Amino acid sequence: MKQDDIMVCRCEDVxxxxxxxxxxxxxxxxxxxxxILRIGMGPCQGITCGLxxxxxxxxxxxxxxxxxxTHQIRPLxxxxxxxxxxxxxxxES
Amino acid sequence: MRKVDFVIIGxxxxxxxxxxxxxxxGLSSVVIERDDKVGGQLVKQTHMFFGSKKQYAKTRGxxxxxxxxxxxxxxxDLIEIMTNTTVTGLYDDxxxxxxxxxxxxxxxxxxxxxxxxxxxxxMLFENNDLPGIYGAGAVxxxxxxxxxxxxEEVVMVGSGNxxxxxxxxxxxxxxxxxxxxxxxxxxxxxxxHASKIKRLGVDILTNHTVKRAIGDDTLQKVEIVEVDDQWNxxxxxxxxxxxxxxxxxxxxxxxxxxxxxxxxxxxxxxxxGGNVPVIDYHHETTMNNIFxxxxxxxxxxxSSAIVEGSIAGLFIANRLGYKHPEYEKEMNDLTQQLxxxxxxxxxxxxxxxxxxxxxxxxx
Numbered sequence: 019m020k021q022d023d024i025m026v027c028r029c030e031d032v033x034x035x036x037x038x039x040x041x042x043x044x045x046x047x048x049x050x051x052x053x054i055l056r057i058g059m060g061p062c063q064g065i066t067c068g069l070x071x072x073x074x075x076x077x078x079x080x081x082x083x084x085x086x087x088t089h090q091i092r093p094l095x096x097x098x099x100x101x102x103x104x105x106x107x108x109x110e111s
Numbered sequence: 112m113r114k115v116d117f118v119i120i121g122x123x124x125x126x127x128x129x130x131x132x133x134x135x136x137g138l139s140s141v142v143i144e145r146d147d148k149v150g151g152q153l154v155k156q157t158h159m160f161f162g163s164k165k166q167y168a169k170t171r172g173x174x175x176x177x178x179x180x181x182x183x184x185x186x187x188d189l190i191e192i193m194t195n196t197t198v199t200g201l202y203d204d205x206x207x208x209x210x211x212x213x214x215x216x217x218x219x220x221x222x223x224x225x226x227x228x229x230x231x232x233x234m235l236f237e238n239n240d241l242p243g244i245y246g247a248g249a250v251x252x253x254x255x256x257x258x259x260x261x262x263e264e265v266v267m268v269g270s271g272n273x274x275x276x277x278x279x280x281x282x283x284x285x286x287x288x289x290x291x292x293x294x295x296x297x298x299x300x301x302x303x304h305a306s307k308i309k310r311l312g313v314d315i316l317t318n319h320t321v322k323r324a325i326g327d328d329t330l331q332k333v334e335i336v337e338v339d340d341q342w343n344x345x346x347x348x349x350x351x352x353x354x355x356x357x358x359x360x361x362x363x364x365x366x367x368x369x370x371x372x373x374x375x376x377x378x379x380x381x382x383x384g385g386n387v388p389v390i391d392y393h394h395e396t397t398m399n400n401i402f403x404x405x406x407x408x409x410x411x412x413x414s415s416a417i418v419e420g421s422i423a424g425l426f427i428a429n430r431l432g433y434k435h436p437e438y439e440k441e442m443n444d445l446t447q448q449l450x451x452x453x454x455x456x457x458x459x460x461x462x463x464x465x466x467x468x469x470x471x472x473x474x
Contacts, residue, residue, distance in 0.1 A: 020237055023237045023238050023323075024235050024236060024237055024238075024239060025239050025240040026235065028240055034235060063368055064368075065230045065366065065368060066230070066231075066233050067233075068386075069232060069364055069385055070233060070235060072379075083379055083381065084378070084379035084380070084381075086379075088371075088377075088386055090371070091368055091369075091371030091372050092372065093199060093200025093201070093202070093208065093372055094199040094200050094208070095198070095199055095200070095368055095369070095372070096197050096199050096210065098199055098210055098215055099213070102210070102213055102214070102215045103215050105214075105215065106214065106215030106216055106217075109214075109216070110112065110216075110217070
């Protein structure tokens with residue numbers, strides 16, 4: 019199978035090949051992979067790729083899936099324009 | 112900042128039912144919905160439901176949505192529905208940041224119910240990003256909400272109830288369903304749904320999966336392959352099927368993004384669909400006054416989401432000092448309904464999953 023044609027994260031265009039290269043380099047936690055590949059940082063915030071990455075890491079480390087931690091979710095979980103935030107603050111005061 | 116008693120995140124079957132029961136007890140609520148209408152996944156479900164009369168058996172999903180919306184409208188003095196609104200942040204001081212159209216605002220609640228539902232699982236195979244590859248939910252939205260056909264010839268992946276029902280709806284809409292493939296050795300959904308599409312000439316191939324999608328700019332063909340009982344592909348069994356749409360229906364996982372922003376304890380339970388919050392019998396998470404109901408705490412069906420939402424609504428109202436006039440009777444009845452829903456062979460997975468979640472298997 020051509021791993022560079024298998025998309026893991028559609029938002030950030032990350033292929034299975036890139037994910038495996040990252041794992042081979044020793045980055046084997048979701049948080050590390052996320053920082054290096056931007057996986058899970060696009061519009062869907064890991065909703066589609068989250069489970070797929072968790073499973074790939076589990077397979078790679080030969081661990082049960084539940085022992086692989088998912089990524090930390092942080093606000094804001096959707097794109098908000100800075101202008102909108104500023105206006106929101108103004109409206110409040 | 113606006114301060115309210117009760118915020119419900121998600122206007123699907125669980126959220127609407129919670130708002131309704133809370134209102135019956137006298138508690139006001141704000142229902143936050145990302146879409147431009149409430150009803151959740153029910154609005155795209157044109158088929159009739161099973162189960163008992165209490166969960167609207169023999170009623171179409173879209174009609175159930177309208178019934179639930181009607182219940183809320185009857186209490187419009189207590190229930191505020193905020194559509195086109197996304198929760199952008201949820202903080203441990205019970206403050207939510209919201210985006211309504213392009214307005215950013217905040218709201219503080221005494222209790223919060225997260226009823227955000229589930230998302231579709233996706234699959235890894237070659238060219239899995241080609242246009243023409245859909246999730247079953249997208250196909251239902253296109254076809255049943257907007258009246259747009261996803262393609263002319265479809266291969267369905269997954270024989271759970273969603274895969275079977277959507278196949279049938281595609282056939283009703285005049286789309287050719289070339290086959291349903293299923294990686295497991297048995298059909299996942301109800302026999303009655305499977306028989307319906309088999310009678311219309313659609314084969315359901317078990318022990319088969321997608322190996323790759325083929326096409327230049329859009330999907331033209333898929334390569335399917337046989338798998339063994341450990342789901343390993345068997346070389347030499349590949350077949351090429353021509354189609355312009357591939358519909359993926361390989362299950363749902365709880366949509367826990369919003370909960371991920373709070374210090375609530377989560378656990379991976381495969382039988383419940385993935386990462387779920389640890390909850391007690393009243394659907395309260397490990398954080399005080401943060402509750403969950405519906406698919407976000409374990410993927411089931413709309414009927415169980417309705418019952419779970421009702422239970423949470425009753426309990427939260429009581430917690431905040433609004434006791435439903437028939438609290439005990441309602442609670443017993445709802446608890447019984449939930450047990451009945453999970454008593455069949457298809458409920459075993461949920462019951463076992465919940466046991467695993469509560470750590471009752473660890474002893």
